[in-house]
Amino acid sequence: MTDSRIDIRRLTKTYQRGGETVHVLDELDLGMEGGTFYALMGPSGSGKTTLLNMLGGLDVPDSGDVLVGDENLSQLSGNELAQWRSQNVGFVFQGFNLLPVLTARENVELPLLLTPLSKKERRAQAERALALVGLTDRMDHKPRELSGGQEQRVAIARAIATDPALILADEPTGDLDRTTANSILELLQRLNRELKKTILMVTHDPEAAGYADKVIHLDKGKLGRIEDNRKPAGAR
Amino acid sequence: MPFHLLFRNLTGHWLRSLLTILSVAVAVFLICVLHAVVTGLSRTVETASSNRLLVQSAVSLYVDLPLAYQQKLASVPGVEAICKWQWFGGRYEQDKGGFFAQFGIDPDTFAKSYPEITVTEGSYEEFQKTRTACIVGADLASKYGWKIGQTVPILGTIYQRTDGQPWQFLVAGIYESSTPTIDQQTLYFQFEYLRESLETGGAQGPDGIGVYMLKVAEGHDPVEVQRASDALFENGPQRVQTTTEAEFNRQFVTMLGDVPTLMQMVGSAVLFAIFFAVLNTMIMAGRERTKDIGILKALGFTDATTALLLIGESLLLCALGAALGAGLGVALEPAFQATVSAMMPGFGFDKDTLLLGTGLALAIGLVSGVVPGIRAARLTTVAALKEIG
Numbered sequence: 001m002t003d004s005r006i007d008i009r010r011l012t013k014t015y016q017r018g019g020e021t022v023h024v025l026d027e028l029d030l031g032m033e034g035g036t037f038y039a040l041m042g043p044s045g046s047g048k049t050t051l052l053n054m055l056g057g058l059d060v061p062d063s064g065d066v067l068v069g070d071e072n073l074s075q076l077s078g079n080e081l082a083q084w085r086s087q088n089v090g091f092v093f094q095g096f097n098l099l100p101v102l103t104a105r106e107n108v109e110l111p112l113l114l115t116p117l118s119k120k121e122r123r124a125q126a127e128r129a130l131a132l133v134g135l136t137d138r139m140d141h142k143p144r145e146l147s148g149g150q151e152q153r154v155a156i157a158r159a160i161a162t163d164p165a166l167i168l169a170d171e172p173t174g175d176l177d178r179t180t181a182n183s184i185l186e187l188l189q190r191l192n193r194e195l196k197k198t199i200l201m202v203t204h205d206p207e208a209a210g211y212a213d214k215v216i217h218l219d220k221g222k223l224g225r226i227e228d229n230r231k232p233a234g235a236r
Numbered sequence: 237m238p239f240h241l242l243f244r245n246l247t248g249h250w251l252r253s254l255l256t257i258l259s260v261a262v263a264v265f266l267i268c269v270l271h272a273v274v275t276g277l278s279r280t281v282e283t284a285s286s287n288r289l290l291v292q293s294a295v296s297l298y299v300d301l302p303l304a305y306q307q308k309l310a311s312v313p314g315v316e317a318i319c320k321w322q323w324f325g326g327r328y329e330q331d332k333g334g335f336f337a338q339f340g341i342d343p344d345t346f347a348k349s350y351p352e353i354t355v356t357e358g359s360y361e362e363f364q365k366t367r368t369a370c371i372v373g374a375d376l377a378s379k380y381g382w383k384i385g386q387t388v389p390i391l392g393t394i395y396q397r398t399d400g401q402p403w404q405f406l407v408a409g410i411y412e413s414s415t416p417t418i419d420q421q422t423l424y425f426q427f428e429y430l431r432e433s434l435e436t437g438g439a440q441g442p443d444g445i446g447v448y449m450l451k452v453a454e455g456h457d458p459v460e461v462q463r464a465s466d467a468l469f470e471n472g473p474q475r476v477q478t479t480t481e482a483e484f485n486r487q488f489v490t491m492l493g494d495v496p497t498l499m500q501m502v503g504s505a506v507l508f509a510i511f512f513a514v515l516n517t518m519i520m521a522g523r524e525r526t527k528d529i530g531i532l533k534a535l536g537f538t539d540a541t542t543a544l545l546l547i548g549e550s551l552l553l554c555a556l557g558a559a560l561g562a563g564l565g566v567a568l569e570p571a572f573q574a575t576v577s578a579m580m581p582g583f584g585f586d587k588d589t590l591l592l593g594t595g596l597a598l599a600i601g602l603v604s605g606v607v608p609g610i611r612a613a614r615l616t617t618v619a620a621l622k623e624i625g
Contacts, residue, residue: 053618058616059616082537082538083536084536085534086537087536091534091535093621097531097534097621099241099244099528101244101247102241102244106240110241111535111536113237114535114536
């Protein structure tokens with residue numbers, strides 16, 4: 001992916017819930033610049049996670065287009081989407097979602113198995129990613145031997161291991177205390193500023209959203225206001 | 237394909253994996269044993285000689301035939317030699333719980349009729365010359381450590397000595413057999429020793445002969461000899477049934493019932509039981525890994541890879557169990573043979589038996605892995621991740 005600009009055009013997604021059709025995303029149009037840190041906010045059921053899943057190729061829309069760089073995700077098959085994800089997106093989840101049977105290093109190496117790198121190169125790359133998140137001394141620990149913050153750092157290292165242009169984070173600080181949450185948010189901010197990653201972070205937390213360059217508000221599947229934190233009044 | 241994940245998933249639930257592997261191992265071992273029994277029985281029948289006929293009472297094998305029948309049978313055209321076979325049913329004094337067969341036979345015609353038997357230690361001539369002598373199978377001699385020239389005391393159960401003492405048989409030879417029809421766990425002694433003891437009052441027991449073996453002369457049709465033999469006693473005093481050695485062996489085996497069918501039924505039950513056990517394990521593993529499946533798919537692994545991980549895990553479980561079960565079979569084969577070779581000289585875990593056990597285990601592994609594998613492949617990433625909140 002040469003350009004990580006995101007264009008969403010008339011994106012629609014509905015679910016059937018108790019015989020009722022729920023419009024989770026309702027002909028949503030949205031453009032996002034590459035290399036920017038976005039926070040996505042909105043009440044529960046506003047379509048934040050659904051939008052994140054669409055952008056990551058984890059879910060498919062009923063209609064509309066999702067363009068990430070040059071790729072129209074709506075036109076890719078399941079296997080093509082899987083391949084696209086492995087090369088272009090890193091995910092950070094609220095519950096960390098590390099494989100419990102693998103060590104921190106092995107968890108980070110996991111997405112690298114889908115690259116043509118040799119075993120030695122994969123190991124080196126995983127160690128670099130873990131060093132970047134400050135976990136050099138915890139590489140051989142399994143998730144249960146790590147704190148929540150450390151687990152989320154491993155998850156972030158895994159998300160950046162393949163050097164994707166886009167990082168999608170779904171409530172990455174939802175399970176963490178304030179201090180740990182701030183350190184994770186600072187890490188994401190650093191990834192955006194130093195490595196120019198495009199980050200889209202779903203959050204309920206206004207303080208967390210404060211770390212983003214821009215805050216997109218969704219309401220009932222439609223686009224609300226967009227705040228720009230880089231303006232002098234909201235700049236951090 | 238993250239192969240290390242496959243191994244880690246197995247060791248992650250090591251106790252469950254170990255128990256499943258042991259279950260498969262026991263099942264494979266049982267299937268190998270059952271198959272070995274069936275093939276052992278059929279081998280005993282298949283390798284039987286076509287020029288040996290056996291004459292027994294038409295009523296039952298347990299009813300003896302008169303001694304006088306030998307002379308009449310000798311008159312049947314095509315009969316080259318006759319050898320008496322009389323079940324002795326004694327117990328070795330030093331091992332009363334143990335079992336091995338003893339038969340009273342005619343040494344002269346026995347040697348001519350059973351060229352598959354070779355005396356490898358001692359002398360067959362000595363056996364022929366000495367009234368109280370016997371020849372013993374190599375396995376039997378090895379089991380009890382018998383040497384040539386040693387006297388073996390056997391307590392009669394059917395034929396008891398009137399002095400209350402055990403029968404004394406002098407080991408004159410140790411034989412080996414080149415056919416599964418004849419085992420290496422039997423003691424053969426001179427029938428004349430038994431007959432004389434009965435006639436002189438040295439022993440008591442039923443007189444008569446259990447089975448006459450007729451050796452058919454070359455160029456003669458065994459079927460004709462069979463018919464003539466049966467016809468000879470059609471009007472009594474005691475009717476006989478003449479069968480080929482193969483048929484006799486088959487009848488002897490089926491005295492226990494339809495063993496192959498019974499074995500197949502037990503084997504099928506074992507197979508189904510282990511299939512459900514492995515399937516249950518793999519379905520549990522598949523459900524527990526719903527989250528892992530979602531993570532892998534989110535990272536870019538395909539539906540097929542997630543399915544193959546579960547199929548691979550199931551196959552690995554069953555392959556380890558099969559290797560353990562087959563290995564156990566090979567390790568215990570000598571002990572099994574020592575126990576059952578008197579009944580089933582052809583018993584053994586051959587290549588086909590081991591391949592069958594291993595193949596069935598792998599088939600179970602494949603099917604048990606495919607069920608959760610299909611679920612994993614069909615599961616959408618969002619659904620898999622949602623399932624864990």
